[in-house]
Amino acid sequence: xxxxxxxxxxxxxxxxxxxxxxxxxxxxxxxxxxxxxxxxxxxxxxxxxxxxxxxxxxxxxxxxxxxxxxxxxxxxxxxxxxxxxxxxxxxxxxxxxxxxxxxxxxxxxxxxxxxxxxxxxxxxxxxxxxxxxxxxxxxxxxxxxxxxxxxxxxxxxxxxxxxxxxxxxxxxxxxxxxxxxxxxxxxxxxxxxxxxxxxxxxxxxxxxxxxxxxxxxxxxxxxxxxxxxxxxxxxxxxxxxxxxx
Numbered sequence: 001x002x003x004x005x006x007x008x009x010x011x012x013x014x015x016x017x018x019x020x021x022x023x024x025x026x027x028x029x030x031x032x033x034x035x036x037x038x039x040x041x042x043x044x045x046x047x048x049x050x051x052x053x054x055x056x057x058x059x060x061x062x063x064x065x066x067x068x069x070x071x072x073x074x075x076x077x078x079x080x081x082x083x084x085x086x087x088x089x090x091x092x093x094x095x096x097x098x099x100x101x102x103x104x105x106x107x108x109x110x111x112x113x114x115x116x117x118x119x120x121x122x123x124x125x126x127x128x129x130x131x132x133x134x135x136x137x138x139x140x141x142x143x144x145x146x147x148x149x150x151x152x153x154x155x156x157x158x159x160x161x162x163x164x165x166x167x168x169x170x171x172x173x174x175x176x177x178x179x180x181x182x183x184x185x186x187x188x189x190x191x192x193x194x195x196x197x198x199x200x201x202x203x204x205x206x207x208x209x210x211x212x213x214x215x216x217x218x219x220x221x222x223x224x225x226x227x228x229x230x231x232x233x234x235x236x237x238x239x240x241x242x243x244x245x
Contacts, residue, residue, distance in 0.1 A: 002226040004029035007079045009072075011062055011119060012089030014041035016188045017138070020214035021086060021221045026053035028222060030084065033075055035060040035119075062089050062115030065122075072122040081130055084225045085123045087116040087137040087160070092190060094149045105152045112156035116163065124171065133176035134225045137164050138217075139236060141184045141244045157182070161236050168234030177233040181220045184240025186212040207242035 008025050012018040014036035022032045022044060031054040034041045041057035048055035060071050075082055090112045093104035116137055127133030142150055143157025160180055167178035185191065185202050191211065194202075203211060220239050223229055238244060 001029035002222065002228070003084070006030045006083040006225070007033070007075065007081050008084035008086065008225065009033045009035060009075065009082060009119070009123065010086040010088055011035045011060075011115070013086075014038040014044055014057075017183070017186065017214040017217045018086075018088040019044050020218035021088065022055060023048060024215070024218045024222055025084075025225070026051070026055050028226075029053075030225075031055070031079060033058060035062070035071070036089070037061050062087075062119055063110045065118050068118050069122045072126070076126050082123050082126050083130075083132060084134045085119060085127075085136070086221055086225070087119055087135070088221075089115060090138060090153075090156075092150070092153050094153065096149050097151050100151060108152035108156055112153065113159045113163075116160055120163075120167065124167075124176065127176050128171070128174050131175040133171070133174075134229075135164070135167060135171075135176065135178040136221050136224050137161075137178070137180045139164075139180040139182040141182055141238065141240050144182060144236075144238075145244055164236075165234045172233050177224075177229070179224045179229070179232055179234065180236045181217060181224070182236050182238045182240070182244075183217045184212055184238070184243045186214060186217060188214065205243055206240070210241065212239060212241060 008030045013022045013034040026032045026048045034057045045055040045057040093108050137160045139160045140157040142154045146154050164178045164180045
């Protein structure tokens with residue numbers, strides 16, 4: 001029970017990596033607050049509660065500042081604290097630079113970068129008050145190495161790293177750590193939609209010769225959220241099977 005009595009908000013936790021994180025955090029003793037715009041979050045929370053753990057779903061867009069701030073206040077009023085924030089929500093609008101519209105650029109910036117700022121900005125004052133906090137942000141191997149057709153996505157994932165490293169310096173003395181996880185090629189709805197030939201070609205570039213599973217990333221989140229990582233701050237944990245080593 002590595003997160004016993006902790007309260008964790010996980011954004012984008014209705015499905016995929018976020019859902020796996022919510023399930024694992026709950027199993028480790030945390031009260032999990034699922035933030036997502038997808039109604040599948042209802043089923044995720046119900047499934048967690050069916051195991052005897054604590055979870056609830058809140059339909060929240062990370063781009064809606066008043067809604068984020070109100071939701072944070074509600075969590076604190078109900079549970080008395082927020083110990084962990086996992087900024088996992090993200091979207092893609094892939095297109096090459098020459099074809100990418102300003103709208104496609106801005107949509108990704110709004111969710112993947114500004115959304116992380118919005119949530120962290122709202123939660124941190126309560127962490128400072130308690131003298132404890134774990135901020136975990138989802139970057140990507142793409143944020144380190146770039147990727148064809150992902151100017152917007154790569155920019156946000158690089159930006160997330162820069163924000164975490166800045167917050168590590170600003171908040172470390174207040175008992176709060178900030179770290180990022182950079183997933184590689186993970187089995188998600190997005191990768192499931194890829195042509196099989198492209199998927200297999202990518203797998204061949206991974207030394208362990210398989211795709212990552214959502215649980216692989218969720219366990220990285222768990223480590224950074226736990227007290228075992230209390231001296232880990234301002235770091236980027238690559239979980240990629242050696243693909244980008």
